Amino acid sequence: MREARFKDHFWSMDLTSTVGYDSIIQHLNDGRKNCKEFEDFLKERAIIEEKYGKELINLSKKKPCGQMELNTLKRSLDVFKQQIDNVGQGHIQLAQTLREEAKKMEDFREKQKLHRKKIELMMEAIHKNRNLQYKKTMELFLKLAQTKSALEDTDRSYQQSVTTMEKIREEWQNEHIKACEFFETQECERINYFRNALWLHVNQLSLGCVQNDEKYEEIRKSLEMCSIEKDVDFFVNLRKTGSLAPAPVVYENYYNAQRNVTPAKSPVPVPISRRGPLPTPTSAPGEPDYATVDGYSLVHF
Numbered sequence: 001m002r003e004a005r006f007k008d009h010f011w012s013m014d015l016t017s018t019v020g021y022d023s024i025i026q027h028l029n030d031g032r033k034n035c036k037e038f039e040d041f042l043k044e045r046a047i048i049e050e051k052y053g054k055e056l057i058n059l060s061k062k063k064p065c066g067q068m069e070l071n072t073l074k075r076s077l078d079v080f081k082q083q084i085d086n087v088g089q090g091h092i093q094l095a096q097t098l099r100e101e102a103k104k105m106e107d108f109r110e111k112q113k114l115h116r117k118k119i120e121l122m123m124e125a126i127h128k129n130r131n132l133q134y135k136k137t138m139e140l141f142l143k144l145a146q147t148k149s150a151l152e153d154t155d156r157s158y159q160q161s162v163t164t165m166e167k168i169r170e171e172w173q174n175e176h177i178k179a180c181e182f183f184e185t186q187e188c189e190r191i192n193y194f195r196n197a198l199w200l201h202v203n204q205l206s207l208g209c210v211q212n213d214e215k216y217e218e219i220r221k222s223l224e225m226c227s228i229e230k231d232v233d234f235f236v237n238l239r240k241t242g243s244l245a246p247a248p249v250v251y252e253n254y255y256n257a258q259r260n261v262t263p264a265k266s267p268v269p270v271p272i273s274r275r276g277p278l279p280t281p282t283s284a285p286g287e288p289d290y291a292t293v294d295g296y297s298l299v300h301f
Helices: 019-062 071-146 151-224 228-239
Strands: 290-293 296-299
Touching: 019 071, 019 151, 071 151, 071 228
Parallel strands: none
Antiparallel strands: 290 296
C-alpha cells in the first residue's frame, strides 16, 4: 500500500497560492511529454527496422553469394540466403508492430489529455472564484478597521463574507482533493501503461532476437550437412574432362630418311645429342649447281 498521496502533500499555507496544484500539473505535463518522446522513439525505430529489413531482403535476393558453388555447400548457401530473407521479413513485421504500439501510446496520451482538460477547467474556475472572494473579504476587513462609525454593519458584512469564504474554501478544498485523487490515478495509469509498453517493446525485441537465432540455427544445421568430400567428388564428376595426360614430347630428326616413322613411346625422355657437320653438296659435270642432301634440295646461283 502506497503511503504518499497527492491529496496529502500538495497544499500551501497561503490560501490563494496554487503552488501545489501547479506542481502536480507540471509533473503531469512532463509525463505526457515523456510518453510523446517514447511514441516518437517507437516511430523512428519502426522506420529503422523497416529500412533494415528491406535492405536485408534486397541483399539476399540481388547480391550473389557463392552462386557458382555446388552440391552440399550450395544447399547451405541457399538456406543461408533464405534465412537472411526471413530475418528481413521479421524486421519488417517488427516495424509494423512498433507503429501499432506507437499509435496505442498516442491514443492513451490523447485520452488522458481530454480527461485532464475537464478537471483543469473546473479547477481554474474555482481558483478564480476563490481569489476574487478572498480579495473582497480582505477589502471589507480593511474597511472595517478604518470605518468605526459603521462598525456593526461592516462587521456583519464581514461575518457574512467570512462565512461565504469558508464555504468557498471548503468547496475548493474538496475539489482540490478530488482533483489530486484523479491526477494521482491518472499518473498511476500512465506509469503502469508506460512501464508495460516499454516492457512489451523489450519483449518484442527479445522475441525478434530469438526468432533470428532460430533462423541462424537453420543455417548452422545446413552447414553441418555440408561435406567437403562430397562437394569435391560432385565437382569432379560434373566437370571432369579426362583421365589421360598428354604424351611426352620427343625429338624428331628431320634429316633422317625414316623421319616419318613414329618412334616407340617411352616414359624416359630421349636424350638429345649433337650431330656432326652437314656434308658439302656436289654437282656432276655438265649439270647445274644442284645437289640433294638427305631429301633436301640445294640450288647454287
